Amino acid sequence: MNFEFSEDAELLREQARGFLQQNCPPSAVRAVLDGEQSYDAALTAKIAEMGWNAAVIPEEHGGLGLSYYELCVIAEELGRAAAPVPFSSSVYVATEALLAAGSDAQKAEWLPKLAAGEAIGTFAFAEAAGQRSDLGTRLANGKLSGVKLPVPDVDAADFAVVLTGGDGGSLALVDLKGSGVQAEPVRMVDFTRGHSRVTFDGADAEALGASGQGNATVDRLLDRAAVLFAWEQVGGADAALEQAREYAMGRYAFGRPIASYQAIKHKLANMYVKNTLARSNCYYGAWALDTNAPDLPLAAATARVAGIEAYHFASKENIQTHGGMGFTWEFDCQFHYRRSRLLAANIGSLNLWQDKLVSALEQSSAA
Amino acid sequence: MNFEFSEDAELLREQARGFLQQNCPPSAVRAVLDGEQSYDAALTAKIAEMGWNAAVIPEEHGGLGLSYYELCVIAEELGRAAAPVPFSSSVYVATEALLAAGSDAQKAEWLPKLAAGEAIGTFAFAEAAGQRSDLGTRLANGKLSGVKLPVPDVDAADFAVVLTGGDGGSLALVDLKGSGVQAEPVRMVDFTRGHSRVTFDGADAEALGASGQGNATVDRLLDRAAVLFAWEQVGGADAALEQAREYAMGRYAFGRPIASYQAIKHKLANMYVKNTLARSNCYYGAWALDTNAPDLPLAAATARVAGIEAYHFASKENIQTHGGMGFTWEFDCQFHYRRSRLLAANIGSLNLWQDKLVSALEQSSAA
Amino acid sequence: MDFEDSKEEAAFRAEARAWLEANVPAKDEWAHLGEVEAAKLWQKRKYDAGWACIRWPKEYGGRGGDAIQQVIWGQEESKFTTPPSVFAIGQGMAAPTLMAYATEEQKARFLPKLASGEEIWCQLFSEPAGGSDLAALRTKSEKDGDDWVINGQKIWTSGAHYSDFGILVTRSDPTVAKHKGLTYFFLDMKSPGVEIKPIKQISGGANFNEVYFTDVRIPDGQRLGAVGQGWQVALTTLMNERASIGAGGMPVNVKNTMALAQRVQLNGRPAIEDGNVRAKLAQWHVQEAGLKYTSYRTMTAMSRGQTPGPENSIGKLVGAPKAQDMAAFCMDLMEESGAIWDPALSEEAGIFQLCYMSSPGLRIAGGTDEIMANIIAERVLGLPQDMRADKGIPFNEVPTGSS
């Protein structure tokens, strides 16, 4: 039994944490929160220099060919720092889409650029409130038309993986810098992660994978992404717990630290429990992701449900622990409260993943 | 605005509480719990003498013709005392079934006896685990056949209102003392309320109400019964809170009462909150029951859902507050823990009533 | 049991409604005015007609009515669109304190202008280091001739920037136990040395202020209660903090949640058909209806002349976390779009997202969830207070940590 990350991965974690403490302190998050930019471009560039974008891209495509454990470690640390970067869209989804469904030519075109940090990708799946059905976007004769909302990280991205409608759905690859693409910024609950409403009006695009396989591919992609999102969530949830703990130890009421009151002690203990369960489920998710285990759908849904809940709880009760200061703009508690909601929405909600989880259980009990 | 019970009803409450303190102390509940009898026959007789069975039966049928507020008060006090008597089956369901669907002859035969305490009724709706569907019991040519499980209070009851299957369902009235009726005791979670498996094998029975109207009648009956069950639940939940409060005040750990620890304080505050919301919803339920308001389905479901949850929470956390002693046979915490589960099951579960509640909301929002 | 007014109540309600119908200003009469001017316009009109401050004695500009009349007035007024009030703190908290502790001259000078809306008051109690431990305040008052000199900082002061006067608790003696060294004043908010800074919230709003005092002078005549008795005076103020009746006014509720669930899809069907959505709606309806009918019971008690007690804390204790839970749940129902907070694109102009961002404040302002649970445990159920580490210790020796 060896159910911990390798020493290499742990070394990478230390390195990543140090790097982000240096390059993504709270002031960097706040700069995006308060400023006009939708992401931290300098940090994004430095992360690319660190090679994180290239982690799991095979060496033949210019990547580092590391295991997914390394990527999970990076995800956790990015989540802990609430980093305002377009990493998840590009690395957990767009890169994976190319790896899973890209033609040799598509891989050859984009993967080296992604690995080198010369290109950033994103994904455009959703169109309206509620669950996806009857998507209106279509690819015909190399031209893409339709409206996608919300699309993450458009400001930073060079291309997007777009889910189009029709029987079974299809995926398209579109150059976001080309003509026929119009993006308007959309304000999100999390101001530190730019999102847009993107109108494709006959934009040049090409099919990614076989026609009619889009929905199935997206399901597989989201299983993989869910594990990585969950690691970001666990990182964020732990950071929120740590914020709450520090504040509760230093804040006195009635002559003693508020951390000595059971209402606060048990609140933090509950955070710890949820975070620990989520982390352990994420370990299994990492294993299933790296080994592409048949169990991945269950492992991914379990990690995602646990990650959503742990981060939601920790981020809201962190504010509560801070009392009045917690809901002021001046304090940093808001970073995780905003981010937790974004990550909960970005690749489909708790409801969706709870249902997927039980479907996976049904399949494994029927098998 | 007059949203409290009348002075008469409050007087009745005092009287009822005094009567039950006298005649249904914990030792009386324990006698049934530990003994061979499935209910307290002496208490049952005394309650009949008090006229409680007759409360809402019209005077023309030998009843007292009181309002349902009085019956709610009685229900609350019976619930508080966890009284081991066949009252709810007879008064909240069987009597109501006769009032709602009985022919003049049936009313004339049974209501005076019910009012005088000379007869006790019960109901037999369920047949198997899970929600009712495809009931197998049938009434044909005055003969009833089928198996009902669980049937409450059969040992005490003279007749039963039986739901039979077929299109729309039908109700039958059957003399339990007649031939073709075989009852075997069934052990319940709550040992203080006798239940049975009843086999009807061509038992003499007559239709109650029109054929094919049974399910609809039962739905209406259960709405009415739900309010009264909810009052029992609120009474029990308050008793459990009071037990917990008393124990927590007197029990010391680390040199101070456990009631001074926030874990216990907030637990009891939560009980109080749930009990208060349930009680207030029960007030509205009482009004809707007494006035037969169009809103009764919503009011009843709201009271029942609140009552189930409040009693469940209070009865389990009462044990928890008692620590080790709480789960010993010797202590009385078990009375409410057992009873809360019985009342939660007896006329359909939380799931069923939550669904009914939202259906009622949908209807009222569509109206 | 009924939902009807008594005969007297019905007559009062009819009179109130008739006056309101005739006198509520049309929206275009005040829409162009600032918040404060609009509020003053409406308050003055009520005052002139004898509808201001229902329960106050007539000599101070009130109506001389009772608690249930106040409730009925509030119900009727809330049926109209009127300028939002900015007088709640002055009329609801400062005025009862003045009535109890001010000189006759002061009452005659200040109360009618509070009733008429001519002057606005704010409350200067909370401090950064205090929080739930309100009495742990540090703002210093030192006697200097006939004046007191005030130095320190207050926080969470609603309306400080438009207030004319404020009620203020200070520490006049840090060498005695926490509750014993306090002294209570009122002051002119335009006094030299008073500086006001708005506090921005994570929801984007700025309903509160920080107020800094630098050598602010207050005449001794503006002291309320004896030196060192400030806590007793403050309790009078706090007891009059408006009993929060009902769950009223939560922006996300069963109604708009159910409507959303009827509009969006979940697992290929309208979300309203999903068992989890239904179970949650049922639970929330139990809470909403329970709070509503609890408020009916409170009103019944009030109409019998009783005063609402600490049991009314449940409105906030239940309502605030419920609003947060419902907001998150509704955002989940919108899937990816749930994280959009853009009035032009979000369902119902972003009310769910706004509620998500403002509900943390609801769970804290006016007493945290944890304090509310303590109030119910201690004042309703009679459980013991938490153990106090500061009991009987001189204030300046109480441990304070780093904050």
Place this chain on the structure above:
Amino acid sequence: MDFEDSKEEAAFRAEARAWLEANVPAKDEWAHLGEVEAAKLWQKRKYDAGWACIRWPKEYGGRGGDAIQQVIWGQEESKFTTPPSVFAIGQGMAAPTLMAYATEEQKARFLPKLASGEEIWCQLFSEPAGGSDLAALRTKSEKDGDDWVINGQKIWTSGAHYSDFGILVTRSDPTVAKHKGLTYFFLDMKSPGVEIKPIKQISGGANFNEVYFTDVRIPDGQRLGAVGQGWQVALTTLMNERASIGAGGMPVNVKNTMALAQRVQLNGRPAIEDGNVRAKLAQWHVQEAGLKYTSYRTMTAMSRGQTPGPENSIGKLVGAPKAQDMAAFCMDLMEESGAIWDPALSEEAGIFQLCYMSSPGLRIAGGTDEIMANIIAERVLGLPQDMRADKGIPFNEVPTGSS
């Protein structure tokens, strides 16, 4: 990351499994025996073959193995149906304390018989007035010549009625602070003056006893540790309370709950299709899987030679309330039949109802939910202890209330 044994672990596992396959007694070999006789039969067989007490030194009858071997042995043994052990307290708690505090002679006398199962021990710590405050025990020990005379009452003593010996903490000096006046002994359970009464639980079981002491004499030679040092000795015992790894053994779990939901109807469809049922199953699976994988991480740490710490409290803190919630939920799924608790009629012979009635005990025995949360808060997160009203006060002056 992998789920495989190291080479050494795999070899050990294979050896264990081979021995087990050859030596586990067939059920009919022990089904006719009493609980204690059956347990002794199996223990003796393991002992004779060197498989008893994996981690103990060989000189005391153990195998001289390490922590991960112990876990592997446990995993393999649990795959067979064997007589339930009655030795956990003796081998897991009494023995480590003897190893630390007993004389060499005593160790030689008692440890091998503990390992072989020839003698059974019980633990006499808890008292009626103690509860979560374990050290608040009152059972009196007074020196009388070379003996100590014991008077008082213990409670929650598992296996007292079939135990040969017991470990016992007593109060030898009530005039000093709570933790300072304790003295620790072991005694022969057949000593005159020891009286044992079973405690019936609400589930119907009687796994615990009350033990009364009336002038029971214990030779001073059976004292472990110095007079007044009983608390330190007790901590040694308690530190060895088996770290609860995983959520293992909850009678109601996702598997049988899901199976039930597939069998019964809800709103006209199989309950498993209901969104609320699915949401709850998902939540519970997250907990079960989370505990399972947490135990994998613990085992990984153990196989690297680390000792499991207080973070393992989460197994019980999560598992016990979950069992209670799931039991109630399953009973709800059965509608009216859910309240039937009759092996002949209930689903799965009444396992859900039994769990409903026994889960309150799970939430309390071995540390209440509240104590477990405190342990995590204090020992894992490093938060301060609760304020102590009994700190430094002579035990006989500590307030005790009516109980």
